[in-house]
Amino acid sequence: MNRIYYWLVLLSSASVFAQSPPKNHAPLTVETIMQDPKIWVGTSPSNPFWSDDSRTLYFNWNPNQAKGSPALSDSLYKVTFATNAARKAGRSTPLTASQPQKVSPTERRTLPAPPVSAYNRAYTQRLFERQGDLFLFDVKSGNSRQLTNTVETEIDPVFSGDEQRAIFRRSGSNLFSIDLKTGELTQLTDFRTGTKKADPKLTDEEKFLKQDQLRLSSVLKERKEKKDEADRISKADQPKRAKEIYLDDKTVINPQLSPDGHFITYRLSKRPANAKTAQVPNYITESGYTEDIAARTKVGSPVASQEFFVYDIAKDTVRAVSVKDIPGINDKPAYLQSVAGAKPDTAKKTRPVAISGPVWSDDGKLCVVVVRSLDNKDRWIMRFVPETLKLSLLDRQHDDAWIGGPGIGSLNSPGNMNFLADNQTLWFQSEADGYSHIYTINVLTGPSGSGGKKQLTSGKFEVQQVQLSKDKAHFFLQTNEVHPGEQHFYRMSVSGGRDGGPERTRLTTMTGANDVTLSPDETQMAIRYSSSNQPWELYVAPVIDPLPANKKQSSSQSVPSQNVSSAAIKLTNSPTESFKSYPWREPELVTIKARDGQIIYARLFKPATPSGQPSTGRAVVFVHGAGYLQNAHKWWSSYFREYMFHNLLVEKGYTVLDIDYRGSAGYGRDWRTGIYRHMGGKDLDDHVDAAKWLVQTQGVDAKRIGVYGGSYGGFITLMAMFTTPDVFKAGAALRPVTDWAAYNHPYTANILNEPQSDSLSYRRSSPINFAEGLKGYLLICHGMVDVNVHFQDAVRLAQRLIELKKENWELAPYPVEDHGFVEPSSWMDEYKRILKLFDERL
Template sequence: MKQLFIGLGCLLIVRATAQPPAPLSSQLTVEKIMQDPKVWIGTSPSGIFWAEDSKTIYFNWNPAQAKGDSLYKITLGGDRKPVKVAPAERRILPPVTGGIYNRARRLKLYEKDGDLFLLDCKPEKNSENPFRQLTNTVERESNPVFSGDEQKVVFARSNNLFTLALATGELTQITNLDPGSKKADPKSNEQETWLKRDQLALFDVLKERKAKKDEGEKITKAGQPRRPKQFYTEGRTVQNPQLSPDGRFVTFSLLKSAQGAKTALVPSYVTESGFTEDLTARTKVGAPFGSSEFYVYDIERDTIQAVSTKTIPGITDAPDYAKTGPSPASVPDSNRRGPSAGESTGDTARKTKKPAERTVTISGPIWSEDGKYAVVIVRAFDNKDRWIMRLDPATRQLKLLDRQRDEAWVSGFGPLTGMTGFLADNQTFYFPSEADGYAHLYTVNVATGEKKQLTKGKFEVQQIQLSNDKKHFYLTTNEVHPGEQHFYRMAVDGGERVKLTTMTGANDVTLSPDETKLAIRYSYSNKPWELFLMNRRAAPNEPSLQNKGRQKPAQPSAPVQLTHSLTPEFQAYPWRDPAIVTIPARDGQTIYGRLFKPAKPSGKAVLFVHGAGYLQNAHKWWSQYFREYLFHNLLTDKGYTVLDIDYRASAGYGRDWRTGIYRHMGGKDLTDNIDAAQWLVKTQGVDAKRIGLYGGSYGGFITLMAMFTTPDVFAAGAALRPVTDWASYNHGYTANILNEPFTDTLAYRRSSPIYFANGLKGHLLICHGMVDVNVHYQDVVRLTQRLIELKKENWEVASYPVEDHGFVEPTSWMDEYKRILKLFEERL
């Protein structure tokens, strides 16, 4: 929504309504809001799924404030009272992730606890138990699917494929992938070869005996049952073996682990043993990574061969940053790392004489129901390309259907997570793409290559589900408002979207198997998640919903709340509904934020910076940062104006907003926060010298960058579990945004706070868990040493010996937020 309101020549603001102070009986303290949430707030329902008859809803819940959640169910035909599920029933129920249906949706396969089960979804009234356990073994069986003729179950065990005949129980091994190495047969030298040939030429008896032996071996082999071809993987890991619907081909990937990739260790000091114990964490960005090859086993021809990627369009295309190299002017000479001033980080790439074929991974295939077409999704390791390609398994040839290239990084949205598949015609493949700048739904005909965009606009399609009859899509989008999520129904060829949910906020819908009812996990800004139920609204001329057998026609209804999770103590406080505001950024874009406005403003203000991993916080539903939300209410009670924004790279606003931090974290994401602080001064009566900020993880990183590079904007900051040097973070997240430290040195130099620490003027609090296996405690130790050497005195570090990246213990939360509050009270 980055262009919304641009060019109107004025600032549009949703005004916050000042709220009177809370009554004394419900006044907030840090100790109160940071206590165990299940005790004083309550536990919201989660993990929602339906029984196959669409009459029972299952979910995890904890109204009894036990140590852990339990499985509950609500039967719609009864009093709709939540009842805890008995252990015997719980053991056989399908997992939350569901399973695989046959084409008639009568049978459902699933794996649970390493064994396979088959569920009859429409049992006869007098039938036996509809649950049938297919395996009960020590080895783990996984990824069960129906064979193309639906007479067998295909599944993986110990990296090999097997089939189990449903009628007879016959077990057949399809692949023989051996993790070892093939021993080479000793080869005869020239002398031995000549002697053998000469012996056979001289002596008829030897010639006759050899012919008789060869014929016997041939007869013996012909009479033996056919076994799968043995293939040695040479220590490589088998991934995603699949049998084609016609039973002829098996596809699989082999992953070769990286050699020499050093894994960081995190020491744990407070342990049961009394000794310091090392926790295995992760590698750092730029570490050597493994390689992956995609293979096709042709059972009929008894051959196993790799799929070549050489013909993929653009396979040798180098990224733009490696061709040109950036200007280093934005980094002070005193903070430089790597090449000297003026040296391009793209020099190495330009010296390459022949373009190298990029490393890729191939996922899939996704087969059409008739088994005629197979589609794979190919992604480059450098994150710049995603290809959707048709695979001909007989020839192992790839044909391009769609290519999405992004010189920043291609969104990971969609591949093989239920976001892709075939329509009923077995030719039309649907998939999400950011081709027009927003995440939308597309189709491509795999036979003709014709593409079609089904949704369009300045919003994002966030979830995709195909209807049972494959005639409609169910979509979750934020088209009403960037801060709302609603559920829609749309024909598979596009057109009008029918909005099915009505409540303002977030509607996380689990559709009943018969598609007549919506189980909605719903929340609003000041209302935690609860479970609601409503009948699905019928589309015009939809007989399938108007008459479900002998049932009465399903009528649309208002959502009915099924769970009530909140404690009386929590409900006693009038939690604020923060106003959604829009703030102009210096480059003309629009920043969305949530504003907490006190009844009696004191001139003090605090900005909260949410974490990353691609998420959103300026929205109209219950925040995952609920402790921070509670803390903001406490601050507002004390006269602070509080604002948190969806800065550049936040989720929900399209590709350009998502990639706005490419090659410079601490660039536009930081200036968005600075522009927000200046907006508070201009419009909310905030004192420019009394503004603080805080945040965790990426929010901690932004806090450090703000305190180090814009020290006159913020008087105080609290950086919680912050990244201090991006070269120390992981590969999967960091390489998307900053490439690799040794190929794009400048991106890391200008994005890492440790190289700007000399700029600190205001008061800084750093809090970090010592057993953090995500952002390692080493980050803070290195920054601490840097601040010591710089002779800075206006900072402090609070360490938490038993806490990981996300704190668990209430006492740790209390200590951390008491320190944050003290910082703001004393320095603002």
């Protein structure tokens, strides 16, 4: 009996120690960490962009914690640098910069829009749009010339192939051009809604009467001949106009003029009439009445059809591009072979596709489009000849799950690709070897020629961003090759190290995330940098070569944020004094072996305990949201509120673990598609294995583990509480998906196919089907005006739990919140409930 009392006292004393805040600091509270982040954390700089002369860096910032939405409270700041002549000469000269200065409203209104890709080939001029009007900017003089001043909206300006005109869209769909010398405005397309009204047709009786009247009356016949001749002359005298193209009930997407000015390509999309849109009721309104918010369709609803057209200007003809001869266009998805009860379908059916692009070579001689199947299991890169409408295969990427990964593009985007300096070689990204890497192919000779497909980067890492240098001799890349939880910036020859070319050169050194915005002259890097326990700040550094890629920094090494390259300058200091006064913990990055042998990356927050004393045994597993997201990394998380909450939990003696489960970003194709046809399968297994690892290695009590997360994290929490109820004692599911058949099409159909053709995937992936398994204590929190995961999901699950006579759960609704909460009062209420759940039940 005395021995039992001894251990109780020991555990109590250890718990008291673990709950102590860091020395000389008051304990964290939910009220503190969930208040307005502008007031408490500070606002990091964002959206950096350079002036065209590379002398001034602009960025949004709110160092004075002005209240309001980011659009109203963030102001434009600038930093001006000394001459960069020394760096152009190749010397690593330290930068000198002014202090950040707030840009006045007057100056802000006169600034050209941030640089975009609408430069001419020599980079001496660029086009930009501001408040619906177009401007031409001269880089050398810094002067802008206004091209339009209209009540209509002009957007997306680009130079014509001969660079003598600006091509743009006006009021939505139609293409126009402006002669940059004369100012002549020309309409290139005449897209019209509806259907062209045909001339009324005469009946046979009416035709007979008309012909008979002309036969009997020479006056009528003479008058008709004169009118016909006048009409012919009038028509001949009229200037040539763009062809009237009637759209019926379709929408024009991405009309483009070919560089030679002969063709216009465009896509037509038709939304099905029977696609039902969900309505989200909004109860807290200014009017006092319940108002419906139109949200979205649900997965499996009919999707928009797509067609690709070419308008031949000289021939005044419009032709549709046929895809029926594309290799594999008739292939059926592999999953259909395993669907129980499915009838074999031997008929050859052309799968619906979307064509994006075109991408033209600089000389305008070669053209590439990307064809993507609407089931997202195939992506074809094809040479396209608009004169003949011929499509020739360059590369096909197929995936039995779904095509994805960094730089791969989407149904509406061809992804990262363009031509090299020879105007024949196309570079693009592909997951062909399991990770997103850079490839090239000669478009003229095709895949079987001497310039066939070549891989420029390789390895178990992702190329996350790519930018071709202005001279087209180098790529600038962002990759995670040093460590899955780090992001660094590199320069690489377009030969990719082949044929004696140099290796990739790493241009950033700080451990964490280095998000680089390159200056227009490519001599300076604006670096948004953060570490795991410090928010984003803005640095600037010259483009020098501090660390070759073949001499990688060990993942165990750490370069503190203070030890930036000696030539770099830290421009901002954003956190508030209150935030900086707390010693925010740096989570330990650990790896955990999953049951199938795969390695899970995780962030571990450990409470302090006296030497030789047991831990409190309490643990919480956090589940990040999805889409394509990563959180076990070395930079400041977008889940910064949760990060601060984890610090609070550690103060109270909890061990906290945050894993990058199957489906997370950063780890390649197999990890990304590991959840195909079974969400809540391997991804949940990873969390169960992580919980077991906590027990085996961290002194955690197997009966005192909680789990929580939002969105996909809320979904996993439900699956954990329902299907592995003996692993997690308590769970908080925030804005969770409860039934994937109620979620959207673009995300869900990739992973689970469509519910009408793959019902098994939806049945085994939806928590509502397993609610009877609940044993532990469950909290559900959901915004009532959530237009992403609808509040209906939580309501349906609540009714299911009621019918199952479950009593150990509660639902907290938030009447004014969407998917991502906005109001500090809502954040506070939600996380007080989560903390109460864990404190009471763990």
